[in-house]
Amino acid sequence: MxxxxxxxxxxxxxxxxxxxxxxxxxxxxxxxxxxxxxxxxxxxxxxxxxxxxxxxxxxxxxxxxxxxxxxxxxxxxxxxxxxxxxxxxxxxxxxxxxxxxxxxxxxxxxxxxxxxxxxxxxxxxxxxxxxxxxxxxxxxxxxxxxxxxxxxxxxxxxxxxxHSLPAQLFQLEHTTVERSVLPSELAAQVPETFAKLLIVKSYLTKNVFQGTLDELKPALARLASTEKKAVVFLSDDKKKFSLVYPEDLSTDCDDEGAKGISLVSVTSLLDGRVNKTQFCQALTR
Ligand code: HEC
The missing domain is CATH 3.50.70 (Chalcone isomerase)
Structure with a gap:
């Protein structure tokens, strides 16, 4: 013991x-x-x-x-x-x-x-x-x-x-451009009502892959719903883009952030494949 x-x-x-x-x-x-x-x-x-x-x-x-x-x-x-x-x-x-x-x-x-x-x-x-x-x-x-x-x-x-995006990217800098200056594949996706769009200015436009486009959707959606404008993120080589625009101002989104605006999101990669999705759920991420 x-x-x-x-x-x-x-x-x-x-x-x-x-x-x-x-x-x-x-x-x-x-x-x-x-x-x-x-x-x-x-x-x-x-x-x-x-x-x-x-x-x-x-x-x-x-x-x-x-x-x-x-x-x-x-x-x-x-x-x-x-x-x-x-x-x-x-x-x-x-x-x-x-x-x-x-x-x-x-x-x-x-x-x-x-x-x-x-x-x-x-x-x-x-x-x-x-x-x-x-x-x-x-x-x-x-x-x-x-x-x-x-x-x-x-x-x-x-x-x-x-983690995948630094915090500052969520305050996206942007300028206004005419729809007519966009590459034709992209311009074709933008409804005629938007003669002008907001285009994102960011170092991210240099190297773009599908992940970038996906990650950016919530930030683009926020901008589109607060500004009530079409918003586009376009790669420097002008071959990849993510586009978000208010679709129907009278449709309700469940998420508060959407402020009652239903959004449409379109992304495209090199192969020209286009996805068009209702966008409200992305806002909740
Ligand atoms: C030369 C830069 C540097 C020094 C010196 C440094 N850190 Fe950090 N620290 C970092 C980085 C960068 C991270 C992010 C995670 C990583 O890379 O380890 C970090 C992460 C941390 C974290 C996790 C929370 C966070 O900020 O991400 C703790 C806790 C921490 N450090 C404590 C300390 C303590 C205690 C000391 C001093 C004994 C110290 N660090 C010295 C750069 C530093």
Whole structure:
């Protein structure tokens, strides 16, 4: 009995010391096991150091990121685990996570972390140890890089459902063009009532594939319904396009965003295949 208790002691001591570790006022023990409790909100692969990164969010942060938050509320916490990616010897082109490398945390608390725009940064090894470098230097480095994304409240990650397009693309820049200047295949799809259309200006027009056209539909639809105009996204080579226009101003769409306007969407790729679909459901994405 006594022998058993003694044997347990060393590992218990180790656990206790790891649990007591804190950095920047953030206690490792408060977050142990987050990966089993929180939602995985995104994953990233870093080409600079061949690391896979998995980003988890506590319920407050998960709700905010999925809604495309521009500012995170107090209590939001992100935790990221970074692993070196290593090939599976059984199938070398398939890379998977190797040993755990680091755990990084961002805790939103505007009162406590004024100096770093409301975020408390902390870095631990997976055993719950801190780096030997001065804490202040580490935290300043975290914050300096995260300062690159003020428009996302210093959070790089974007939720899976919003990932394929950067946020700014949803505020589509556009100009007005005459229908007559459009390529004939496209002009033929635009009802005569629209002598003028809004055309999207974006770096995305350079490289267009079906995914781009699909992803853009909700943004085009929003523009078409707010401006009550036909909206077109046209690739620089003028061979691919996505067109959305109000079809019948008297038809109701279920979705509020459509403001009672039914929209028609047409996309076309190189092969000239044309899909014409009722568009209301795309607005709810
Ligand atoms: C040189 C730039 C850079 C530095 C320095 C940096 N980060 Fe990040 N961080 C990123 C990028 C880029 C991401 C997006 C995911 C990825 O690529 O790992 C990220 C993601 C995160 C996330 C997930 C939430 C989000 O913003 O996407 C956390 C948490 C995080 N970093 C914490 C830290 C902490 C703590 C430090 C300092 C110890 C730190 N970061 C230092 C660039 C940086």
């Amino acid at each position: 006594i022998k058993g208790a003694l044997l347990l002691l060393p590992s218990l001591a180790l656990t206790v010391s790891a649990m007591a570790v804190e950095m920047n006022g953030i206690k490792f023990k408060d977050y142990v096991g987050f990966e089993n409790k929180w939602k995985l909100v995104t994953a990233r692969y870093r080409t600079d150091n061949r690391e896979l990164r998995f980003v988890y969010a506590n319920p407050i942060a998960a709700k905010a990121i999925e809604a495309g938050a521009k500012v995170y509320p107090k209590g939001a916490v992100f935790a990221k685990i970074a692993y070196l990616a290593q090939p599976d010897p059984a199938f070398e082109s398939s890379l998977g996570p190797s040993q755990t490398r680091r755990i990084q945390l961002m805790v939103k608390d505007p009162q406590n972390y004024k100096e770093h725009r409301g975020w408390g940064y902390a870095l631990f090894t997976h055993e719950g140890k801190v780096n030997p470098e001065p804490e202040k230097d580490q935290v300043n480095a975290c914050s300096a890089c995260h300062d690159l994304v003020p428009e996302r409240d210093y959070v790089f990650s974007q939720a899976f459902n919003r």
